[in-house]
Amino acid sequence: MPNGDGKVCGAVRESLTQNSVLEAEQDIQFATKFTVKSGANRAGIIVYNSGKIHVEGAESDLKKWLVELKASIESGSAAPGILLPAEIEKFPQTLQDRVPACDGVVLWFFQEALRCYKAGSPSGAAFMLGAASEKAILLLIEAYGNRIVNQENREKFFGRVNNRMISIKYDEFKRSYKSAKPHPMDLPLSQDLEQLLDGAFNFYRHTRNQVGHPQIIPDLDKGVILANLGQFIVYVERIYGLMAFFAANDIEV
Known part of the structure:
Protein backbone atom coordinates (compact mmCIF):
# COMPACT_ATOMS: atom_id res chain seq x y z
CA MET A 1 0.00 0.00 0.00
CA GLY A 76 -14.51 14.69 -9.00
CA SER A 77 -14.85 16.20 -12.48
CA ALA A 78 -13.49 14.91 -15.77
CA ALA A 79 -9.73 14.55 -16.08
CA PRO A 80 -7.87 17.13 -18.19
CA GLY A 81 -7.27 16.46 -21.85
CA ILE A 82 -4.38 14.43 -23.18
CA LEU A 83 -0.95 15.85 -22.43
CA LEU A 84 1.18 15.78 -25.56
CA PRO A 85 4.97 16.14 -25.87
CA ALA A 86 6.16 19.62 -26.78
CA GLU A 87 7.09 18.65 -30.35
CA ILE A 88 3.53 17.45 -31.00
CA GLU A 89 2.02 20.57 -29.46
CA LYS A 90 4.02 22.52 -32.05
CA PHE A 91 2.64 20.61 -35.05
CA PRO A 92 0.60 23.57 -36.41
CA GLN A 93 3.59 25.90 -36.12
CA THR A 94 5.84 23.28 -37.72
CA LEU A 95 3.41 23.06 -40.65
CA GLN A 96 3.47 26.85 -41.06
CA ASP A 97 7.27 26.93 -40.85
CA ARG A 98 7.72 24.20 -43.45
CA VAL A 99 4.89 25.37 -45.72
CA PRO A 100 4.69 29.17 -45.32
CA ALA A 101 2.10 29.43 -48.11
CA CYS A 102 -0.19 26.86 -46.48
CA ASP A 103 -3.85 27.69 -47.11
CA GLY A 104 -5.67 29.05 -44.06
CA VAL A 105 -8.47 26.49 -44.36
CA VAL A 106 -6.00 23.58 -44.37
CA LEU A 107 -4.22 25.02 -41.33
CA TRP A 108 -7.47 25.67 -39.43
CA PHE A 109 -8.73 22.10 -39.85
CA PHE A 110 -5.30 20.74 -38.92
CA GLN A 111 -5.31 22.81 -35.72
CA GLU A 112 -8.82 21.55 -34.95
CA ALA A 113 -7.64 17.97 -35.45
CA LEU A 114 -4.95 18.46 -32.82
CA ARG A 115 -7.43 20.08 -30.43
CA CYS A 116 -9.78 17.12 -30.85
CA TYR A 117 -6.99 14.66 -30.17
CA LYS A 118 -5.88 16.55 -27.06
CA ALA A 119 -9.47 16.55 -25.82
CA GLY A 120 -9.55 12.76 -26.06
CA SER A 121 -11.52 12.51 -29.32
CA PRO A 122 -9.50 10.60 -31.95
CA SER A 123 -12.67 10.31 -34.05
CA GLY A 124 -12.99 14.09 -34.12
CA ALA A 125 -9.31 14.36 -35.02
CA ALA A 126 -9.76 11.89 -37.89
CA PHE A 127 -12.71 13.86 -39.25
CA MET A 128 -10.82 17.15 -39.12
CA LEU A 129 -7.72 15.62 -40.74
CA GLY A 130 -9.91 14.33 -43.55
CA ALA A 131 -11.31 17.81 -44.13
CA ALA A 132 -7.83 19.36 -44.13
CA SER A 133 -6.62 16.72 -46.59
CA GLU A 134 -9.56 17.27 -48.92
CA LYS A 135 -8.91 21.02 -49.09
CA ALA A 136 -5.22 20.45 -49.83
CA ILE A 137 -6.02 17.97 -52.62
CA LEU A 138 -8.56 20.36 -54.15
CA LEU A 139 -5.89 23.06 -54.26
CA LEU A 140 -3.48 20.62 -55.92
CA ILE A 141 -6.01 19.59 -58.57
CA GLU A 142 -6.83 23.23 -59.34
CA ALA A 143 -3.15 24.17 -59.58
CA TYR A 144 -2.52 21.27 -61.97
CA GLY A 145 -5.52 21.95 -64.18
CA ASN A 146 -4.73 25.64 -64.52
CA ARG A 147 -1.29 24.83 -65.95
CA ILE A 148 -2.49 22.51 -68.73
CA VAL A 149 -1.33 24.36 -71.86
CA ASN A 150 -3.87 23.12 -74.36
CA GLN A 151 -7.16 24.92 -73.71
CA GLU A 152 -9.33 22.06 -74.98
CA ASN A 153 -7.54 19.53 -72.77
CA ARG A 154 -7.72 21.92 -69.83
CA GLU A 155 -11.47 22.32 -70.23
CA LYS A 156 -11.93 18.56 -70.58
CA PHE A 157 -9.95 17.97 -67.41
CA PHE A 158 -12.03 20.42 -65.38
CA GLY A 159 -15.18 18.95 -66.93
CA ARG A 160 -14.20 15.55 -65.54
CA VAL A 161 -13.42 16.80 -62.03
CA ASN A 162 -15.97 19.55 -61.43
CA ASN A 163 -18.97 18.72 -59.24
CA ARG A 164 -17.64 15.25 -58.39
CA MET A 165 -16.82 13.53 -55.14
CA ILE A 166 -13.28 14.06 -53.89
CA SER A 167 -12.33 10.43 -54.58
CA ILE A 168 -13.37 10.79 -58.24
CA LYS A 169 -11.59 14.13 -58.56
CA TYR A 170 -8.40 12.57 -57.20
CA ASP A 171 -8.62 9.53 -59.49
CA GLU A 172 -9.07 11.79 -62.52
CA PHE A 173 -6.08 13.87 -61.43
CA LYS A 174 -3.92 10.74 -61.05
CA ARG A 175 -4.89 9.44 -64.49
CA SER A 176 -4.13 12.76 -66.14
CA TYR A 177 -0.92 13.39 -64.23
CA LYS A 178 0.45 9.94 -65.02
CA SER A 179 0.61 10.75 -68.74
CA ALA A 180 1.43 14.44 -68.32
CA LYS A 181 4.78 16.08 -69.00
CA PRO A 182 6.99 17.21 -67.40
CA HIS A 183 7.36 15.47 -64.05
CA PRO A 184 9.62 16.68 -61.22
CA MET A 185 13.19 15.38 -61.44
CA ASP A 186 14.57 16.67 -58.14
CA LEU A 187 14.29 14.89 -54.79
CA PRO A 188 12.08 14.42 -52.87
CA LEU A 189 9.30 15.16 -55.36
CA SER A 190 10.66 12.69 -57.91
CA GLN A 191 10.68 9.81 -55.42
CA ASP A 192 7.54 7.79 -54.63
CA LEU A 193 5.36 10.88 -54.92
CA GLU A 194 2.29 9.05 -56.15
CA GLN A 195 2.66 6.34 -53.50
CA LEU A 196 3.00 8.89 -50.69
CA LEU A 197 0.01 10.92 -51.84
CA ASP A 198 -2.10 7.82 -52.46
CA GLY A 199 -1.44 6.30 -49.07
CA ALA A 200 -1.99 9.48 -47.09
CA PHE A 201 -4.99 10.71 -49.10
CA ASN A 202 -6.81 7.38 -48.82
CA PHE A 203 -6.09 7.06 -45.10
CA TYR A 204 -7.42 10.53 -44.32
CA ARG A 205 -10.46 10.01 -46.57
CA HIS A 206 -11.34 6.57 -45.22
CA THR A 207 -11.02 7.50 -41.55
CA ARG A 208 -13.07 10.65 -42.14
CA ASN A 209 -15.78 8.55 -43.80
CA GLN A 210 -15.82 6.13 -40.86
CA VAL A 211 -16.73 9.05 -38.64
CA GLY A 212 -18.94 10.95 -41.08
CA HIS A 213 -21.09 8.01 -42.21
CA PRO A 214 -22.99 6.81 -39.13
CA GLN A 215 -23.60 3.17 -40.09
CA ILE A 216 -21.23 1.78 -37.42
CA ILE A 217 -19.25 3.05 -34.44
CA PRO A 218 -15.76 3.96 -35.75
CA ASP A 219 -12.91 1.72 -34.63
CA LEU A 220 -9.95 4.09 -34.72
CA ASP A 221 -6.60 3.51 -33.04
CA LYS A 222 -5.41 6.59 -31.14
CA GLY A 223 -1.76 5.84 -31.87
CA VAL A 224 -2.39 5.58 -35.60
CA ILE A 225 -4.31 8.87 -35.62
CA LEU A 226 -1.47 10.57 -33.73
CA ALA A 227 1.13 9.21 -36.17
CA ASN A 228 -0.89 10.53 -39.09
CA LEU A 229 -1.13 13.97 -37.49
CA GLY A 230 2.65 14.04 -37.84
CA GLN A 231 2.55 12.52 -41.33
CA PHE A 232 0.15 15.25 -42.44
CA ILE A 233 2.96 17.81 -42.32
CA VAL A 234 5.04 15.82 -44.83
CA TYR A 235 1.93 15.19 -46.94
CA VAL A 236 1.10 18.90 -47.24
CA GLU A 237 4.75 19.75 -47.82
CA ARG A 238 4.80 17.39 -50.83
CA ILE A 239 1.50 18.78 -52.14
CA TYR A 240 2.80 22.34 -52.01
CA GLY A 241 6.08 21.27 -53.59
CA LEU A 242 4.12 19.80 -56.47
CA MET A 243 1.97 22.92 -56.72
CA ALA A 244 5.14 25.03 -56.95
CA PHE A 245 6.40 22.76 -59.72
CA PHE A 246 3.14 23.20 -61.66
CA ALA A 247 3.34 26.98 -61.20
CA ALA A 248 6.80 26.99 -62.78
CA ASN A 249 6.03 24.64 -65.68
CA ASP A 250 3.49 24.34 -68.47
CA ILE A 251 1.76 20.96 -68.40
CA GLU A 252 1.14 18.97 -71.55
CA VAL A 253 -1.39 16.13 -71.55
Missing part, protein backbone atom coordinates in the same frame (compact mmCIF):
# COMPACT_ATOMS: atom_id res chain seq x y z
CA PRO A 2 1.28 3.50 -0.78
CA ASN A 3 1.86 5.99 2.03
CA GLY A 4 -0.47 8.40 0.26
CA ASP A 5 -4.22 7.92 0.16
CA GLY A 6 -4.77 4.75 -1.88
CA LYS A 7 -7.77 5.95 -3.89
CA VAL A 8 -6.19 9.28 -4.81
CA CYS A 9 -2.86 7.63 -5.63
CA GLY A 10 -4.69 5.24 -7.95
CA ALA A 11 -6.38 8.08 -9.81
CA VAL A 12 -3.10 10.00 -10.16
CA ARG A 13 -1.17 6.90 -11.25
CA GLU A 14 -3.77 6.00 -13.87
CA SER A 15 -3.78 9.48 -15.44
CA LEU A 16 0.00 9.74 -15.50
CA THR A 17 0.37 6.27 -17.01
CA GLN A 18 -2.25 6.91 -19.69
CA ASN A 19 -0.38 10.03 -20.76
CA SER A 20 3.04 8.30 -20.65
CA VAL A 21 4.55 10.89 -18.31
CA LEU A 22 5.10 8.86 -15.13
CA GLU A 23 8.85 8.63 -14.52
CA ALA A 24 8.98 7.31 -10.95
CA GLU A 25 6.89 6.71 -7.84
CA GLN A 26 8.23 6.63 -4.29
CA ASP A 27 6.86 6.68 -0.76
CA ILE A 28 8.00 9.54 1.42
CA GLN A 29 6.96 10.50 4.95
CA PHE A 30 3.16 10.53 5.17
CA ALA A 31 2.86 10.68 1.36
CA THR A 32 3.59 9.20 -2.06
CA LYS A 33 5.51 11.26 -4.61
CA PHE A 34 5.09 10.83 -8.36
CA THR A 35 7.92 12.20 -10.51
CA VAL A 36 6.68 13.27 -13.91
CA LYS A 37 8.56 13.97 -17.16
CA SER A 38 7.47 15.27 -20.56
CA GLY A 39 10.20 16.22 -23.02
CA ALA A 40 12.70 18.40 -21.18
CA ASN A 41 10.18 19.31 -18.47
CA ARG A 42 9.95 17.65 -15.07
CA ALA A 43 7.55 18.15 -12.19
CA GLY A 44 6.17 16.29 -9.20
CA ILE A 45 2.77 15.55 -7.71
CA ILE A 46 2.57 14.48 -4.06
CA VAL A 47 -0.39 12.65 -2.55
CA TYR A 48 -0.57 12.78 1.26
CA ASN A 49 -2.22 10.17 3.46
CA SER A 50 -4.95 12.71 4.16
CA GLY A 51 -5.82 12.78 0.45
CA LYS A 52 -4.38 16.24 -0.08
CA ILE A 53 -2.53 16.77 -3.36
CA HIS A 54 0.45 19.07 -3.92
CA VAL A 55 2.05 19.93 -7.29
CA GLU A 56 5.67 21.08 -7.45
CA GLY A 57 8.18 22.05 -10.13
CA ALA A 58 9.16 24.88 -12.45
CA GLU A 59 6.43 26.60 -14.44
CA SER A 60 5.73 24.68 -17.65
CA ASP A 61 2.89 23.18 -19.66
CA LEU A 62 3.55 19.97 -17.75
CA LYS A 63 3.05 21.62 -14.36
CA LYS A 64 -0.04 23.41 -15.63
CA TRP A 65 -1.48 20.07 -16.72
CA LEU A 66 -0.73 18.56 -13.30
CA VAL A 67 -2.54 21.44 -11.61
CA GLU A 68 -5.55 20.71 -13.83
CA LEU A 69 -5.30 17.03 -12.91
CA LYS A 70 -5.20 17.93 -9.20
CA ALA A 71 -8.32 20.09 -9.57
CA SER A 72 -10.19 17.38 -11.47
CA ILE A 73 -9.45 14.74 -8.83
CA GLU A 74 -10.36 17.02 -5.94
CA SER A 75 -13.62 18.08 -7.56
